[in-house]
Amino acid sequence: VHSDFVAAATRGAMAVIDGNVMAINPGEEAKMQMFIWNNIFFSLGFDVRDHYKELGGDAAAFVAPRNDLQGVRVYSAVDLPGLYTLGTVVIDYRGYRVTAQSIIPGILEREQEQSVVYGSIDFGKTVLSHLKYLDLLNKAGQQLKILPHHVLNDKSEAVELCSSVECKGIIGNDGRHYILDLLRTFPPDVNFLKLEDEELSKEVKMLGFPIEHKHKLCCLRQELIDSFVDSRYMMFIKYAAYHLQQLNLRKNEEKLSNAKAITDKPEVNDKEETKSSIEENSKDETTEKDDKEEKKSQMEDAEAKKIVESITDGSKLELEESTKNIVKTASIAVGSLKDTEFDIRFNPDVYSPGIKHCENLDPPIIKQRQLVKDAAEFLLTVQIPTFVSLYCYILMFI
Known part of the structure; x- marks a missing residue:
């Protein structure tokens, strides 16, 4: 099905650029014209109506379809029941970038302002939310590491979103929930942004x-x-495992010292009694040692299990205070958004121009931005060097 759509979209895009398809808005300027051919909608990669003025104009409009295509790809891979994306193909032909998309049933019968029930059509000025879309996108966002967040509309009202502001939700005449304009599905690469009042790390600089x-x-x-x-x-x-091990060692040392203090007895003058007591103590110590090792192993397994369960499924186990502190310390060390468990997710709107964020966000906006900067730094300091090293290693055996 996908290959047939790609083939048809490619033929249609070539026909559009070659001038063999009539525009649905022939009175508009050439770069603003849109086309329908074989029930496929075609648009050109230009900044019409200054939508991308603050993002780079035509340069941003040219790259936006590619980002949108990547968003369509990952949401399609999630394959969440009830959430639908548009068939999307991006074609470069004769110096033009053409975006071909399937048509939402009923979309041509109404204005876009009347169709959109989720997201924004004016880059954050008017923001809409929808309970069904929040539920669907929240489920998809758990796999895509997208953080639900609130933004302010032009009336300074907080609106909850589980995607970027640009993502639009439209319910088709077939009753399906479609999403489109997924160009900001992923967090921005701050290595290529001039951020005001914020600096990158020394390694990146x-x-x-x-x-x-x-x-x-x-x-x-x-x-x-x-x-x-x-x-x-x-x-x-x-x-967490290292500090848990240290905690268990300290506990075992305390128990061992307490056990020795209890089992110590006064010396007996009688030789037979002394010999007998030594033999009994030797047996007791051996048994006690075996019991301690077994208890130590059981305790480590139990504590580790509690930590893993609390991290993975968020179950409300009554952990010891020291264990809670270990989880909290480990969470802070890795930049987790929560102190009680491992939680790494990204707010795609965190650096979007023109987007107003609520003041009392949980987690704080500073923490969300730091996570985006850490991911961008990870690309430069870990991912790319690792790839280059691996590539050079492979070349040695070719």
Whole structure:
């Protein structure tokens, strides 16, 4: 099905650029014209009506379809029942970038303002929310590491979103819930943004960043997000396991010292009694040692199980205060959004121009922004060097 749609969209895009398809708005300027061919909607990669003026103009409009296509790809891969994306193909032909999309049933019978029930059509001025879309996008966001958040509309009202502001939700005449304009599905790459009142780390600056790009739609790929989260999760587990081991060692030492103090007895003058007591103490110590080792193993397994369960499924187990502190310390060390468990998710609107954020966000906006900067730093200091090293290693055997 997908290959047939790609083939048809490619033929249609070539026909559009070659001038063999009549525009549905022939009175508009050439770069603003839109086309329908074989029930496929075609648009050109230009900044019409200054939608991308603050993001880089035509340069941003040219790259936006590619980002949108990546968003469609990951949401399609999630394959969440009840949530639908549009068939999307991006074609570069004769110097033009053409976006081909399937048509939402009934969308041509009404204005866009009347169709959109979720998201924003004016880059954050008017923001709408919808309970069904919040439920669907929240489920998808758990896999895509997207953080639900609140933004302020033009009336300074807080609106909850589980995606970027640009993401639009439209209910078709077939009753299905469609999402489109997924160009900001992933967090921005701050290595290519000039941030006001914020600085990147020394390591990133030494590499010559940030570099101001010709547009502001540079974003991190989903593969990088997955690698970053996996790396932080392993760091979290190792940190927690190390401190848990130290905690158990201290507990065992305290128990051992207490046991020795209790079992110590006054010396007996009688040799036979002394010999007998030595033999009994030897047996007791051996048994006690075996019991302690068994208890130690059981205690470590039990504590580790409690930590893993509290991290993975968020169950409300009554952990010891010291164990809670270990989880909290490990969470802070890896930049988790929650102190009680491992939680790494990203707010795609955290650096979007023109978007107003609520003051009392939980987690704080500073923490959300730091996580985005950490992911961008991870790309430069870990992911790219690792890839280059691996590539050079492979070349040695070719």
